[in-house]
Amino acid sequence: MAAPAVGSRIKRREDPRLITGTGNYVEDVTPAGTLYMALARSPHAHARLRRVNVKDALQHPGVVAALTGPEVRQIVDSVPCVVDFPDLKKPKWPVLAVDRVRYVGEAVAAVVATDRAMAVDAASLVQTDYLPLTAVTDPERALRPRSTRVHAEFKDNQAWYSLTEAGDVDSAFREAHVVVKQRLVNQRLIPLAMETRGVVAQYHAASGLLTVWSTSQNPHQLKSQLAALLGLPENQVRVIAPDVGGGFGSKIDVYCEEILACIFALRLGRPVKWIEERRENFQGTIHGRDQVDYVEVAAQRDGVITGLKVKVIADVGAYWGFFSPAIATSTIGLATGCYAIPNFRGELYEVFTNKTPVDAYRGAGRPEAAYIIERAVDLVALELALDPAEVRRKNFIGGPFPYATAGGMSFDSGNYRAALDKALQSAGYQRRRSEQKRLRQRGRYQGIGLSSYIELCAIGPWEMGAVRVDAAGKVTVLTGTSPHGQGEETTFAQIVADQLQVAVEEVAVQHGDTAVVPAGIGTYGSRTTAVGGSAVLNACLLVKEKAFKIASHLLQVPEDRLTFAQGTFAVKDAPDRAVTLAKVAAQAYTGSVPGAEMGLEASAYFEAPNLVFPFGTHVAVVEVDPETGEVKLVRYVAVDDAGNIINPLTAEGQVHGGIAQGVGQALMEAAVYDESGQLVTGTLMDYAIPAAEDLPLFETAFTVTPTPRNPLGAKGIGEAGTIGATPAVVNAVMDALAPFGIRHIDMPLSPERVWRAIQESAKARPARRRGPSARRRGS
Amino acid sequence: MIPAAFEYEAPATLMEALALLRRHRGAKLLAGGHSLLPMMKLRLAAPERLIDISRIKELAGIRESRGGGTIVIGALTPHGTLESSALLQEKCPLLAEAAAVIGDPQVRNRGTIGGSLAHADPAADLPAALLALDATLTAMGTSGARRQVPARRFFRGLLTTALRPTEVLTEITVPVLKRGTGSAYEKFANKASRFAVVGVAAVVALDRRGRCSQVAIGITGAGPKAVRAVRAEAALLGREPTAANIAAAAARASAAVGDALSDIHASSEFRLHLTEVLTRRALARAAARA
Numbered sequence A: 001m002a003a004p005a006v007g008s009r010i011k012r013r014e015d016p017r018l019i020t021g022t023g024n025y026v027e028d029v030t031p032a033g034t035l036y037m038a039l040a041r042s043p044h045a046h047a048r049l050r051r052v053n054v055k056d057a058l059q060h061p062g063v064v065a066a067l068t069g070p071e072v073r074q075i076v077d078s079v080p081c082v083v084d085f086p087d088l089k090k091p092k093w094p095v096l097a098v099d100r101v102r103y104v105g106e107a108v109a110a111v112v113a114t115d116r117a118m119a120v121d122a123a124s125l126v127q128t129d130y131l132p133l134t135a136v137t138d139p140e141r142a143l144r145p146r147s148t149r150v151h152a153e154f155k156d157n158q159a160w161y162s163l164t165e166a167g168d169v170d171s172a173f174r175e176a177h178v179v180v181k182q183r184l185v186n187q188r189l190i191p192l193a194m195e196t197r198g199v200v201a202q203y204h205a206a207s208g209l210l211t212v213w214s215t216s217q218n219p220h221q222l223k224s225q226l227a228a229l230l231g232l233p234e235n236q237v238r239v240i241a242p243d244v245g246g247g248f249g250s251k252i253d254v255y256c257e258e259i260l261a262c263i264f265a266l267r268l269g270r271p272v273k274w275i276e277e278r279r280e281n282f283q284g285t286i287h288g289r290d291q292v293d294y295v296e297v298a299a300q301r302d303g304v305i306t307g308l309k310v311k312v313i314a315d316v317g318a319y320w321g322f323f324s325p326a327i328a329t330s331t332i333g334l335a336t337g338c339y340a341i342p343n344f345r346g347e348l349y350e351v352f353t354n355k356t357p358v359d360a361y362r363g364a365g366r367p368e369a370a371y372i373i374e375r376a377v378d379l380v381a382l383e384l385a386l387d388p389a390e391v392r393r394k395n396f397i398g399g400p401f402p403y404a405t406a407g408g409m410s411f412d413s414g415n416y417r418a419a420l421d422k423a424l425q426s427a428g429y430q431r432r433r434s435e436q437k438r439l440r441q442r443g444r445y446q447g448i449g450l451s452s453y454i455e456l457c458a459i460g461p462w463e464m465g466a467v468r469v470d471a472a473g474k475v476t477v478l479t480g481t482s483p484h485g486q487g488e489e490t491t492f493a494q495i496v497a498d499q500l501q502v503a504v505e506e507v508a509v510q511h512g513d514t515a516v517v518p519a520g521i522g523t524y525g526s527r528t529t530a531v532g533g534s535a536v537l538n539a540c541l542l543v544k545e546k547a548f549k550i551a552s553h554l555l556q557v558p559e560d561r562l563t564f565a566q567g568t569f570a571v572k573d574a575p576d577r578a579v580t581l582a583k584v585a586a587q588a589y590t591g592s593v594p595g596a597e598m599g600l601e602a603s604a605y606f607e608a609p610n611l612v613f614p615f616g617t618h619v620a621v622v623e624v625d626p627e628t629g630e631v632k633l634v635r636y637v638a639v640d641d642a643g644n645i646i647n648p649l650t651a652e653g654q655v656h657g658g659i660a661q662g663v664g665q666a667l668m669e670a671a672v673y674d675e676s677g678q679l680v681t682g683t684l685m686d687y688a689i690p691a692a693e694d695l696p697l698f699e700t701a702f703t704v705t706p707t708p709r710n711p712l713g714a715k716g717i718g719e720a721g722t723i724g725a726t727p728a729v730v731n732a733v734m735d736a737l738a739p740f741g742i743r744h745i746d747m748p749l750s751p752e753r754v755w756r757a758i759q760e761s762a763k764a765r766p767a768r769r770r771g772p773s774a775r776r777r778g779s
Numbered sequence B: 001m002i003p004a005a006f007e008y009e010a011p012a013t014l015m016e017a018l019a020l021l022r023r024h025r026g027a028k029l030l031a032g033g034h035s036l037l038p039m040m041k042l043r044l045a046a047p048e049r050l051i052d053i054s055r056i057k058e059l060a061g062i063r064e065s066r067g068g069g070t071i072v073i074g075a076l077t078p079h080g081t082l083e084s085s086a087l088l089q090e091k092c093p094l095l096a097e098a099a100a101v102i103g104d105p106q107v108r109n110r111g112t113i114g115g116s117l118a119h120a121d122p123a124a125d126l127p128a129a130l131l132a133l134d135a136t137l138t139a140m141g142t143s144g145a146r147r148q149v150p151a152r153r154f155f156r157g158l159l160t161t162a163l164r165p166t167e168v169l170t171e172i173t174v175p176v177l178k179r180g181t182g183s184a185y186e187k188f189a190n191k192a193s194r195f196a197v198v199g200v201a202a203v204v205a206l207d208r209r210g211r212c213s214q215v216a217i218g219i220t221g222a223g224p225k226a227v228r229a230v231r232a233e234a235a236l237l238g239r240e241p242t243a244a245n246i247a248a249a250a251a252r253a254s255a256a257v258g259d260a261l262s263d264i265h266a267s268s269e270f271r272l273h274l275t276e277v278l279t280r281r282a283l284a285r286a287a288a289r290a
């Protein structure tokens, strides 16, 4: 038998179809007789909706039907949010607005027509009468006593509050040698999956079956939700998530469009299709981040951190999305990072504003935490004139594990120092520091930034996996996770190949169809491998158990006298008495074996006993052009620890994409709203995301600290890059700007912001001294 | 994003295109579509009819004029062709250099020089180069008469040019740069759109004593339209291109901009600052190449 499949760099099996344009996306699904849906959306951030009239729209050629808020409310009450906390203010998010609109892009009417362009034209003919109201777009202003209220039924905009405390924070701050304080902004971001959202709903009246194709990350949850909302039994709803082009969290939610497409399909008996336009994607799909964070650190002279206070003001937008209320709780939970900080106070204010709802976006609460603590650690180092690597080393949690943190988490396993050391070594940290000094003398501003992040994943409660060996010995795997870029058609095949001793090519992985996969939770929160992979592994164990029974029958020896190696069951001490797995499988489907049912298949659930906590250290090297404020990322080293790695190639792929998104937040991305609540960055001409030319070649490596919390020993790698990258890059830029006396600039570190900070800094002299003969840069 | 309904025609010759323009007042010419189609998809433009000129062969290509001395570029020439043209790289490299930093390869393969000039986006790159080169633009009206407009008189304001609605821009004439002349284009790109926040094109010729015998500076992005920085040019003319002289000249460049644009990507103050920095860099590089 060849080397184990787990741990080898196998190319993604899904790629040939995806990169040759032969994938099958929701856009590719057009059953005969399909009608197209388009929506009319609010141009106001906050307004009384006095009238919605679809008469003109209905007259438009090709239009078949239209719906407005009051009508839809009779059928479906509201868009679901599945999180409940004590004292959580939970306003209803109507499927189509009724009486009031609360953010730009909120849907107010829906029309369906025989052709997509006709539907879009008809939607523009929907007559609306708005009475604009003052909008509130700043979460700190929204918390003020006399602020405009987003939801008139509540006395204020504070949607939820929580306080987390551990140790004796006030004493820690009283006794501290230094206290460092900073206000930080984790700006609002647009998830921007390459494929926008889409849905096709088809109702077959004779059988009563509703089939829904959706760009979902979690088709089983969508199925249960749609069934409940529409009053259908779950076994009459089938959801299919075909190839899905990225999600980053934005395709977890159940959105109004899915509900509306189903209502129309049920009512009209014809398939109804909706494909999101990019502009709708900017306004109507959930956003990410958007926190104002206040951090205070108490430290000793030697850099040991003794206390931490964090106040998080999380702008949640106008309504709750599927998981929204829970997102910022991870920020509090991980605020102490991978550091042993005994005294902690975390306050969380979740606040309604007249903006698009915020929900899970790659990292979902953890990048915010990493940004807060990793910036704070650097500020402590700056204050005490210590090396930021040293301050990290002094404060790392050293164990023993499981380790209970002040934020209320139980860390499974970790070796934070090893990851830091490896990253520093790969980056040539000491050499870089002396190089930096030399360059500064020549008027060049290089900066080196670290981030030793902690991540939280493997959200439960469970995942399902099933494994079937057919009569020819080929294997089919079903998983309740629903990949949209994660590559488990490859990685799950690797897990199974090792367990059943077959080639990876002989294992087919199926997912994303609730009629094929009996149960599932879905793909988000970097849970796929840790939870979904473990379920598949458990199913393999059950299949093997059964195979042993059959082999024992075929070879006429007790099971404990059998070995299973290289795809063959053999008798110990008599290796020529053997049967292959294929033979065993053939037997399983032909003649019954005493004590074993027919067939060779099993399904298993893996219940996640607790979360797992990946970690790592990222090192970014930047150079700042002090004349233009432009930041160039020149080097990037990432050392991540996600426990056992199933496929280093795909894991690196996740790290690469993650870093790109993290760099995006640090340097370029920002969803900007004006005072009146208009999304100013509403197209890709205004919302900047990194392109290949903005990024250096990433240097990635892993340390391996397995988790004891699942049988694979695997953690999660989907979001780690994003979590690690943002603070590493910002720390690097601040390090580059240290000679100017600049301590902090809020993200994104756009050229103008950097330039202004340099202008304003009292110590701008180094720049002036360079004079006009400044070294030129290429265009 | 779906545009409003429109009629579409694709004439094969310039004469047919002109006849269609005459017949349909609400019609718009379509070249590479990389400015017009996005506007239509956002429904910021809704022409009743598109006259697709992209198949008109006589409007494409780059050639040296018969007597030499100038290069004539067909309006339909895509940016990518300007970028890779050996003729331009040798004899008028500024245009190739500016074209090379437009958008990305897809944009450069579709977008045309004529479309870019006719559209007159304040952030477009080519206008700066054409101004610095003192290019001449040729337009043809529905009568078939040709009209020549110097680049300096072509750009009138935000998205407005000297072209009449019934005219087709047919070709652009640029000079062959003489020996002893250097040029450079400096661009500070908007990271979202990749258009220029500010772009500065410079042409510098040196006489035998090493003094500037010609200085031309074109600025785009900073204001509502691309402009020549006449005062900055005058400040360097007749002087040696030392760092100090270049800096002194560049300090006068922003005066040409007038009311600088201001948006979320760059305030007017930052744009004016960039104008000075990029002018300095472009002049230094052009002088070094002269």
Ligand SMILES: Cc1cc2nc3c(=O)[nH]c(=O)nc-3n(C[C@H](O)[C@H](O)[C@H](O)COP(=O)(O)OP(=O)(O)OC[C@H]3O[C@@H](n4cnc5c(N)ncnc54)[C@H](O)[C@@H]3O)c2cc1C
Pocket: B028, B029, B030, B031, B032, B033, B034, B035, B036, B037, B038, B075, B076, B079, B101, B102, B103, B104, B107, B110, B111, B112, B113, B114, B115, B116, B117, B118, B119, B121, B123, B124, B125, B126, B163, B167, B168, B169, B170, B193, B194, B195, B196
């Ligand atoms: C993503 C993206 C990035 C871009 N980045 C840049 C950039 O960095 N720098 C830059 O300079 N540009 C950039 N552009 C714009 C690009 O260069 C366009 O191609 C150009 O501005 C318009 O050329 P076109 O051939 O596509 O014109 P079209 O879009 O077809 O037409 C534009 C306008 O010009 C008119 N027109 C076209 N041809 C003629 C003619 N021969 N005579 C009279 N009128 C005519 C049309 O009627 C229309 O009004 C970008 C575009 C995109 C989509």
